[in-house]
Amino acid sequence: MDYLLTEEQKMVRDLARQIAQEKISPVAAEYDEKEEFPWPIVKILGESDLFGVYIDEKYGGTGGGVFDLVLATEELSKACGGIALSLAATALGTFPIILFGSDAQKQKFLPDIAKGKKLAAFAITEPEAGSDAGSIKTQATKDGDTYILNGTKQWITNGGDAEVYVVIAMTDRKKGARGASAFIVEKGAPGFDFGKKEKKLGIRASSTRELIFTDCRIPKENLLGREGMGFIVAMKTFDSSRPGVAAQAIGIAQGALDHAVKYAHERKQFGQSISSFQGVQFMLADMATQVEAARALVYSVAKLVDSGSKDISKASAMSKLYASDVAMNVTTEAVQVFGGYGYMRDYPVEKYMRDAKITQIYEGTNQIQRGVIALGLIKESIKK
Amino acid sequence: MNIIVCIKQVPNTTDVRIDPETNTLVREGVESVVNPFDSYAIEEGIRLRERFGGKVTAISMGPPQAESSLREALSLGVDEAILVSDRAFAGSDTWATSYTLSMAIRKIAEYDMIICGKQASDGDTAQVGPGISTHLDIPQVTYVKKIEETNGKKAKVERMTEEGYEVLEVPLPCLITVVKEINEPRLPSLKGKMKAKSAEVKVWKASDLDCDPKSIGLDGSPTKVVKVFTPPAREKGKILEGDPKEKVDNLVDLLKGEIQ
Numbered sequence: 001m002d003y004l005l006t007e008e009q010k011m012v013r014d015l016a017r018q019i020a021q022e023k024i025s026p027v028a029a030e031y032d033e034k035e036e037f038p039w040p041i042v043k044i045l046g047e048s049d050l051f052g053v054y055i056d057e058k059y060g061g062t063g064g065g066v067f068d069l070v071l072a073t074e075e076l077s078k079a080c081g082g083i084a085l086s087l088a089a090t091a092l093g094t095f096p097i098i099l100f101g102s103d104a105q106k107q108k109f110l111p112d113i114a115k116g117k118k119l120a121a122f123a124i125t126e127p128e129a130g131s132d133a134g135s136i137k138t139q140a141t142k143d144g145d146t147y148i149l150n151g152t153k154q155w156i157t158n159g160g161d162a163e164v165y166v167v168i169a170m171t172d173r174k175k176g177a178r179g180a181s182a183f184i185v186e187k188g189a190p191g192f193d194f195g196k197k198e199k200k201l202g203i204r205a206s207s208t209r210e211l212i213f214t215d216c217r218i219p220k221e222n223l224l225g226r227e228g229m230g231f232i233v234a235m236k237t238f239d240s241s242r243p244g245v246a247a248q249a250i251g252i253a254q255g256a257l258d259h260a261v262k263y264a265h266e267r268k269q270f271g272q273s274i275s276s277f278q279g280v281q282f283m284l285a286d287m288a289t290q291v292e293a294a295r296a297l298v299y300s301v302a303k304l305v306d307s308g309s310k311d312i313s314k315a316s317a318m319s320k321l322y323a324s325d326v327a328m329n330v331t332t333e334a335v336q337v338f339g340g341y342g343y344m345r346d347y348p349v350e351k352y353m354r355d356a357k358i359t360q361i362y363e364g365t366n367q368i369q370r371g372v373i374a375l376g377l378i379k380e381s382i383k384k
Numbered sequence: 385m386n387i388i389v390c391i392k393q394v395p396n397t398t399d400v401r402i403d404p405e406t407n408t409l410v411r412e413g414v415e416s417v418v419n420p421f422d423s424y425a426i427e428e429g430i431r432l433r434e435r436f437g438g439k440v441t442a443i444s445m446g447p448p449q450a451e452s453s454l455r456e457a458l459s460l461g462v463d464e465a466i467l468v469s470d471r472a473f474a475g476s477d478t479w480a481t482s483y484t485l486s487m488a489i490r491k492i493a494e495y496d497m498i499i500c501g502k503q504a505s506d507g508d509t510a511q512v513g514p515g516i517s518t519h520l521d522i523p524q525v526t527y528v529k530k531i532e533e534t535n536g537k538k539a540k541v542e543r544m545t546e547e548g549y550e551v552l553e554v555p556l557p558c559l560i561t562v563v564k565e566i567n568e569p570r571l572p573s574l575k576g577k578m579k580a581k582s583a584e585v586k587v588w589k590a591s592d593l594d595c596d597p598k599s600i601g602l603d604g605s606p607t608k609v610v611k612v613f614t615p616p617a618r619e620k621g622k623i624l625e626g627d628p629k630e631k632v633d634n635l636v637d638l639l640k641g642e643i644q
Contacts, residue, residue, distance in 0.1 A: 011577045019571060049574035062574050 001292055003299055005071075011070045012053055017073035019044060028080035031205035032351055035197075037161050038083045038205050045076075045087055046116020053099070053122050054091060059110035065306035066240055070247040070298060077251025078258070081355040082205035084251065086119060088244050089157040089206070093120030094362070095237045096166040096182055100225040105184065109164055118163035122241075124234050125151040131368050133234065134177060138213065140169035145220050147171075147183060148193070149213040157362070158193040159209030163187045165297040166237075167211070168230045180230025184222040186359040188332075191216030202354030235313070240305055240318040242363055246323035249359040253291045253327040256334035256352035260284060263338055274337075283337060287330045314376030321369040324359035331356040385439035385496045385536065389429040389462065390485055390516065391422040393446050394452040394506045396535035402612050406475055406602070418453045421501025424562050427569040428531065429499050430461045436534070440461045441492060445473060445484055451585050460570035465583070466492075470590040475602030477609075478507070482515025484600055487593040489520060496536065498559040502527060511559070517559035526552050529565040 005013065023040040023044055031038050045051055054067040055061025062068075071092055076084035094113050097105055097120075113120040138151025149169055156165075165185045170178040185192060195210025224233055261284055264275035274280050289325040305312050331353040335342035342349045360366045393416045401410040410605075413486055429440040442457040444450050445468040445508045453466035476484065489498065498520075500513035502549070511590045517524035529549060530542040536556065552561075572580075590600060598604060622638070624631040 006577065007581065011574060011581075015572065015574055015577065022571075046575060048578075055576065062578070151412055352632065 020079035024079035035204040041263040051112030051116040054116045060114035064227045067302040070302045073247040076253040077248045078255040081252045082203035085206040090120045092241045093122040095240045100281045119382045120164040121158040121162040123156045124168040138169040149216040153211040155234040171227045178228045178383045181227045182224040182230045182233040239312050241318040245363045246319040249323040249327035253330040256331040260337040290326045294326040317369040317372040327356040385436045387429045387440045388498045389442045389493045390500045391444045392419045392504045394419045395449040409631045417505045423569040425499040426502045427567045437516045459576040466586045472601050477605035477607045479512035480604035482512045486519035500561045502561045513561040513616045524559045526561045526593045528560045
């Protein structure tokens, strides 16, 4: 479907597509098998300026917004959702700086991120605090001109490979929801270590590690916004970044769908292509319609976010919820279309199914997304 | 270094159509790409500029739609792009094409090296590069796989042969045609594409170039395409069995049979 993109948006999409087809597709299976971080691809993405599509020109980006990030992430994810994450998760770790950083902080961190010289990551989750983000235990204690961090963050995407981390920690436990703050922590800060690299079901080309803070000292200039704003930073960040996860999901879904349609045409049983059987046709039609509906929703939400609207939480949650559920369904059906071949690792679709699952879980489980949507509905209803 | 890169826009190989009257390719309305070998030429030109400083100019002879290939070259980093386009150039064979391009290069005047791709994926003659150097009366090296060094007055290059490669020293200005082994072409960057979008592509017509009207286009083409066809598939060979003596006897009999 034609979404009437502008010339600039088409450039972003076409360049991301070219990189996906020429550079990522040929190596996706290998990176997945070896669970290696795709540094050569990161270098290509950096040189292409795609890392900066949502960053202001003033800070070295190309001046686009969430919509451009969505276009790029979708195209890259068609080739590999795990490799695409090096860019998408960097965006998650960069939005806090864009939304709440001072000009000095933006000058310091954004240019290198825009060029892909430094990757970023966002750290709120802990072993005992997943959906219940409010119960994080990582502590940040003010000490003169520094803060001292203590605690552990878990399941951090780009953990260990990123240079720039935005960490949510408690500065005043007594204040409850108003007692957390957001900090920029750089790799190499004293007392900042990483746990082992996690072994995952999917997105294996992406790295996931624990962050371990042991009396980690950071300059007070690294506080984002003001003390007490930690959860606001997190929530506003997610509102902007969720369409990105949704984009990853529709890219994965589309990639699987493309493989399924092609296979259904080539595979012959009972003397004809299986794509001539209504049963298979109906499966493919449902898959394609779901992906298109998800895409239309994600694109609309991305444009809404870029418009500067303040009222984006519910829409953003809807885009992430729907696109990820579609991705899981479509990739599972794609494996089904491939039949026995779909189950074999020599064929590409099982990877798409493994990769899709995480989109229903991270950046807020789909259960949390439903909670956000419901609260939004109720709030709107009361206002009327 | 002042570098000129000659590029051609060619049809994407799957969509070829022939004009039944002139037996030449119908180019309009077909999806077009930069000739694959020319991508290597563009990349080498830019790398030379990165090493030695200077300027890279891309030129192309073609219909108006060839402008998009020149913009692609701009998005990769060439400094200037010139489209040589005129109805009068239509139907040119490689002689007329290389003449026309050489006239454009004469107009540019200042150059140290001209870089062409080995051959175009539509015509496959590999003649235009050598044709240009002949018209300009400058030395040429074809099938270059590496530019080892250059000091502005001469260049040391590796030229691919069937058995391996030769190392040649050539005075500048010269023309080289390049093969795929020479480099890995870069991808455009977004900023490059945005710059290319608003950049100016100069268009030079026949009258801008002082061309002899009898030397351009269909009239200036001593060769004519008589027929374009797919040759019949090579038939399967025969594999001879038996010990060497039997095989030789068998082969001699077969050859005698063929002669009769």
